[in-house]
Amino acid sequence: MxxxxxxxxxxxxxxxxxxxxxxxxxxxxxxxxxxxxxxxxxxxxxxxxxxxxxxxxxxxxxxxxxxxxxxxxxxxxxxxxxxxxxxxxxxxxxxxxxxxxxxxxxxxxxxxxxxxxxxxxxxxxxxxxxxxxxxxxxxEERPSQSGKANKLLVKSGGRLYLVDSDDVIYASIEDGVISIVTRDFEGQSNFRTVEELQSNLDPNTFWRVHRSYLININRIKEVVPWFKSTYQLKMDDRKQTEIPVSRAQTICSACVANAKLMLAAV
CATH class of the missing domain: 3.40.50.2300 (Response regulator)
Incomplete structure (x- = not known):
C-alpha cells in the first residue's frame, strides 16, 4: 500500500x-x-x-x-x-x-x-x-506549571530563535504582524493576535497597556508624564522606546503605580 x-x-x-x-x-x-x-x-x-x-x-x-x-x-x-x-x-x-x-x-x-x-x-x-x-x-512554550521561564518562537533575519520570555521587553502589533523586541534583536512572533500572545505569558509580568502594545513591567526604565494626566512608558530596549499608556485600559493606573514603586526601590 x-x-x-x-x-x-x-x-x-x-x-x-x-x-x-x-x-x-x-x-x-x-x-x-x-x-x-x-x-x-x-x-x-x-x-x-x-x-x-x-x-x-x-x-x-x-x-x-x-x-x-x-x-x-x-x-x-x-x-x-x-x-x-x-x-x-x-x-x-x-x-x-x-x-x-x-x-x-x-x-x-x-x-x-x-x-x-x-x-x-x-x-x-x-x-x-x-x-x-x-x-x-x-x-511556543505555553506557561508551565513549574513557574520556570518560558520561551517564545521568534523569527529574525531568516532564522528561528527560542527566546526566554523574561528577555522580551515588549511586543507590538502593526498591520496584523506581531513584533517581539529584546535587548539583542527584534523579530516576528508566530502568534496571530496580541491576545493570543498574552495568554501564553505570565499575566503578572506582561501587561496590555495599549491595544497595540504588550509590555514586560520588569523592563520599564522610566514613567514619563504626558498630556492630560496620561503617561508614556520608556522601555529598556536599545532605542528606549516610549509606549503610550491608553486611558481606556483598566490596568493602566496599577501599571504606573507598580512602575513607580520599582523605580523608587532602585
Missing part, C-alpha cells in the same frame, strides 16, 4: 526537487503540492494525506502556523517531515518529538533515512496528533 504524500513549500524549485526525489520511492504517491500555508491547510483537509513534507519558513502562515491551524480545526493530522534551513538547536526540537526533518537542499541519503523513520512511525508510533500537540507546546 502506497504512502500518500503532500509537498508544501513556497519555492517552486524546492517543490520540484523534492517531487523528483520522491518519484524514486515506489511506496510513495504524491497526491498534491501546496505553495503556501493556507493552501496546505486546505489540501490536507481535502486530500487527507498520510505524510506531509512541510517547509518551516513561508510568508504568511508558516509551517508551525499550519500545524496550529489544523489543531484548532480538529483535523486528523498526518505525519510531518519538516524542511528547514535552521540551526541544530531548532532541529533538535523537532527530533525530540520523534518527527523527522530535512535540511535544504535535500540530499537523497537523508531522504532515505527520513522515509525509513516515517515507515517505522506509521507502524509503531503514537498518534501524530499527540506528538504534534507536544511540538507546538514546546516551540
Amino acid at each position: 502506497k504512502i500518500t504524500a503532500l509537498i508544501v513549500d513556497d519555492e517552486e524549485p524546492a517543490r520540484d526537487e523534492l517531487a523528483f526525489l520522491l518519484k524514486s520511492f515506489p511506496d510513495v504517491e504524491i497526491v498534491g503540492r501546496a505553495k503556501n500555508g493556507l493552501e496546505a491547510v486546505s489540501l490536507i483537509r481535502e486530500l487527507n494525506p498520510q505524510l506531509v513534507f512541510l517547509d518551516v519558513q513561508m510568508p504568511g502562515l508558516d509551517g508551525f502556523g499550519v500545524i496550529k491551524r489544523l489543531l484548532e480545526k480538529k483535523v486528523r493530522l498526518p505525519f510531518f517531515v519538516f524542511a528547514t534551513a535552521y540551526d541544530n538547536y531548532a532541529v533538535q526540537a523537532f527530533d525530540v518529538n520523534a518527527l523527522d526533518y530535512l535540511l535544504k537542499p535535500v540530499a537523497r541519503p537523508r531522504l532515505d533515512k527520513a522515509m525509513g523513520r516515517v515507515r517505522l512511525m506509521m507502524e509503531t508510533a503514537a498518534p501524530a496528533h499527540e506528538k504534534l500537540e507536544r511540538l507546538v507546546q514546546m516551540v
Whole structure:
C-alpha cells in the first residue's frame, strides 16, 4: 500500500526537487503540492494525506502556523517531515518529538533515512496528533506549571530563535504582524493576535497597556508624564522606546503605580 504524500513549500524549485526525489520511492504517491500555508491547510483537509513534507519558513502562515491551524480545526493530522534551513538547536526540537526533518537542499541519503523513520512511525508510533500537540507546546512554550521561564518562537533575519520570555521587553502589533523586541534583536512572533500572545505569558509580568502594545513591567526604565494626566512608558530596549499608556485600559493606573514603586526601590 502506497504512502500518500503532500509537498508544501513556497519555492517552486524546492517543490520540484523534492517531487523528483520522491518519484524514486515506489511506496510513495504524491497526491498534491501546496505553495503556501493556507493552501496546505486546505489540501490536507481535502486530500487527507498520510505524510506531509512541510517547509518551516513561508510568508504568511508558516509551517508551525499550519500545524496550529489544523489543531484548532480538529483535523486528523498526518505525519510531518519538516524542511528547514535552521540551526541544530531548532532541529533538535523537532527530533525530540520523534518527527523527522530535512535540511535544504535535500540530499537523497537523508531522504532515505527520513522515509525509513516515517515507515517505522506509521507502524509503531503514537498518534501524530499527540506528538504534534507536544511540538507546538514546546516551540511556543505555553506557561508551565513549574513557574520556570518560558520561551517564545521568534523569527529574525531568516532564522528561528527560542527566546526566554523574561528577555522580551515588549511586543507590538502593526498591520496584523506581531513584533517581539529584546535587548539583542527584534523579530516576528508566530502568534496571530496580541491576545493570543498574552495568554501564553505570565499575566503578572506582561501587561496590555495599549491595544497595540504588550509590555514586560520588569523592563520599564522610566514613567514619563504626558498630556492630560496620561503617561508614556520608556522601555529598556536599545532605542528606549516610549509606549503610550491608553486611558481606556483598566490596568493602566496599577501599571504606573507598580512602575513607580520599582523605580523608587532602585
